[in-house]
Amino acid sequence: MKSHLRFTLQLGFTLLVCLFMIVPVAMSVMAGLTENYFVGLESGLTLRWVDEVWQLYADTIWLSIKLALACLLITILIGVPAAYGLLRSRRRWANAIEELLLLPVAVPGLATALALLLAYGSYREFRGSWLFILVGHVLFTLPFMVRAVLSVMQTAKLPQLEEAAASLGASFRQRFSGWSSLTV
Structure with a gap:
């Protein structure tokens, strides 16, 4: 029983660390692909920001x-x-x-x-x-x-x-x- 609890805690901690690392990357990608980051996907998708970064x-x-x-x-x-x-x-x-x-x-x-x-x-x-x-x-x-x-x-x-x-x-x-x- 202790090993199952330990495994669950380790898995939960690992998932939290992964989220801590993945969420900022996902938000950056979202900011780069939407017309207006604050509105979200409703504002529409665009590659304009990616193109601007590429040009720079x-x-x-x-x-x-x-x-x-x-x-x-x-x-x-x-x-x-x-x-x-x-x-x-x-x-x-x-x-x-x-x-x-x-x-x-x-x-x-x-x-x-x-x-x-x-x-x-x-x-x-x-x-x-x-x-x-x-x-x-x-x-x-x-x-x-x-x-x-x-x-x-x-x-x-x-x-x-x-x-x-x-x-x-x-x-x-x-x-x-x-x-x-x-x-x-």
Whole structure:
């Protein structure tokens, strides 16, 4: 009986939290799609407000998408080989490098931003470009990529799979690029 009561209370709390998060979003969507927000749906539906927001922020939205894709590409190009190297290395320094890679997550974002400004603030062209924002994004997201890829490589027993592939004649390049297509 206690477990049923506990489940009911947990479910009720979860639903309240969901409502707390969903209601403001629903009200914002409603405000953007109605002629007059205060009248409600009776005033009619329109995309006028959405169009106005798009005209104001389209460049910013596209820049954000480009920035996200560039950040993803860079973190993949750096994070996957870094995770692979950390997995393959059995040396003491591998743990130190892994901890250094996690440092941007431990340090507050404001401190990282100030450090970037102090380090590159004198380069006005760089500081004023979107590349400066990209560097900050990569610094923050790279640890998440490395940890996720490292975890997948560890659970996939990559060293044993590589040893088996090498015994069958696969080169390093074939082993590195083909491990993700294996079906175990």
